[in-house]
Amino acid sequence: MRLVLTNATIIDCIDPIPKPNSSIIIEDGKITNILLSQTIQFDENTNSIINLNDQFVLPGLWDVHIHPDYPLPPSVSIAEQALLFGQRLIEGLTDSGVTGVRTGGAAHFLDVLWRDAFEKNQYVGPRVFASGNFLTSTAGHFLDSGQAIECDGPFGFVENIRTQIKNGVDHIKLNLSGGIMGPNWDQHQHSFLLDEELEAAFAICKKRNMKIMAHATNPLSVKKASTMGAHSIEHGYIMDEECIELMIKHNTWYVPTLAITQLTDSQSTDSWEKEWSNKRNLNQHLSTRAENASKEHSKWFLKSLKSGVKMALGSDIKPLKDSCLLEMGLWVKCGATEWETLLAATAKAAELCGVGNQLGTISKGKIADLIVVGDNPLEDIRNLRDLKLVIKNGEVVSDKRNLKN
Numbered sequence: 001m002r003l004v005l006t007n008a009t010i011i012d013c014i015d016p017i018p019k020p021n022s023s024i025i026i027e028d029g030k031i032t033n034i035l036l037s038q039t040i041q042f043d044e045n046t047n048s049i050i051n052l053n054d055q056f057v058l059p060g061l062w063d064v065h066i067h068p069d070y071p072l073p074p075s076v077s078i079a080e081q082a083l084l085f086g087q088r089l090i091e092g093l094t095d096s097g098v099t100g101v102r103t104g105g106a107a108h109f110l111d112v113l114w115r116d117a118f119e120k121n122q123y124v125g126p127r128v129f130a131s132g133n134f135l136t137s138t139a140g141h142f143l144d145s146g147q148a149i150e151c152d153g154p155f156g157f158v159e160n161i162r163t164q165i166k167n168g169v170d171h172i173k174l175n176l177s178g179g180i181m182g183p184n185w186d187q188h189q190h191s192f193l194l195d196e197e198l199e200a201a202f203a204i205c206k207k208r209n210m211k212i213m214a215h216a217t218n219p220l221s222v223k224k225a226s227t228m229g230a231h232s233i234e235h236g237y238i239m240d241e242e243c244i245e246l247m248i249k250h251n252t253w254y255v256p257t258l259a260i261t262q263l264t265d266s267q268s269t270d271s272w273e274k275e276w277s278n279k280r281n282l283n284q285h286l287s288t289r290a291e292n293a294s295k296e297h298s299k300w301f302l303k304s305l306k307s308g309v310k311m312a313l314g315s316d317i318k319p320l321k322d323s324c325l326l327e328m329g330l331w332v333k334c335g336a337t338e339w340e341t342l343l344a345a346t347a348k349a350a351e352l353c354g355v356g357n358q359l360g361t362i363s364k365g366k367i368a369d370l371i372v373v374g375d376n377p378l379e380d381i382r383n384l385r386d387l388k389l390v391i392k393n394g395e396v397v398s399d400k401r402n403l404k405n
Helices: 078-096 107-119 153-166 195-207 219-228 241-249 271-280 284-307 320-333 338-344 347-352 381-385
Strands: 002-010 019-027 030-036 048-051 056-059 061-066 098-103 127-129 134-137 148-151 171-175 211-216 232-235 253-255 370-373 387-392 395-399
Touching: 002 370, 061 320, 061 347, 078 098, 078 107, 078 320, 078 387, 078 395, 098 320, 098 347, 107 127, 134 153, 148 153, 153 195, 171 195, 195 211, 195 219, 211 219, 219 232, 219 241, 241 284, 271 320, 320 338, 320 381, 338 347, 338 381, 370 381
Parallel strands: 002 048, 002 056, 061 098, 098 127, 134 148, 134 171, 171 211, 211 232, 232 253
Antiparallel strands: 002 019, 019 030, 056 370, 370 387, 387 395
């Protein structure tokens, strides 16, 4: 199949300067040519030609820290959970242009289930990099999510990591510390795991070539995770200069998940933030905890970004159709440029997931996962909400051009 996008303004996520009056030629799901300011000749092999009328085409968006649905009441059956899980992923693709995700916890290996269903083209959804359950200690973090496995002692962690591997996960999510959204004994200032537990967990992951997605929320846990070889640090609510130095030294990714501390009712500024916050209905105690952590979190986010730490965009909120766009707005609000934010949600996110050579930029030879929006997101990141088209594997999977004028 051959698809041609003409009269496009390309933001390729390689060069920050948009390229107007351009065309993209897609064959069998891949970008075969990019013509800048050239008239294109069509032949009988062209199945579809779409005139974008100077609208902006970009790589598909990514959210590399998601939990599609949590917590769910006990009355919801596993079959219903599976349906909701897939529905949330599909909505993220079709409603917001999220073409790739990495999970940070999922009950019943539903992320593995839907990853495989999408890869086999049984359904159309985003590319999924699956964690399965996340591993924490007894009295650890986020136990009411339905996604936690409580482990104790070195063997407890090794045994459960092997179980995750047996069930087909792509990476291991390991919670080294507490969080913002939990009971009083689950605090982000506290680290939970013993050195021997950490050593065993990291050793078995290294032996089995499994990357560790490390929930680390304070300086001790960030330093431990970076030094021991974590692939990514999630959250980093409290850090110090040594944390930044170690992440750079060990080539560790940082996924800040700003939405956890920057999106309470009192912090919400635009209509999208306010609508989401109202639906979330966070209680006052947890709102206060988030707000108390917000200034420190945003400080270390910006210091990490400006210091050259490798960073990608992940939200840690739901639903997926809102999460990525809200998180991108928070990156800009906390001091990132639109260009830095866009890179974090495209090229760098794909690189974090190990597929940067195939996805994340508009380049000849790469897979055609693309979105089209009406206005320039480099002028205002919120312009990504004016979604016109979503293309996955070179095929249009969502067309909103007749719905928005």
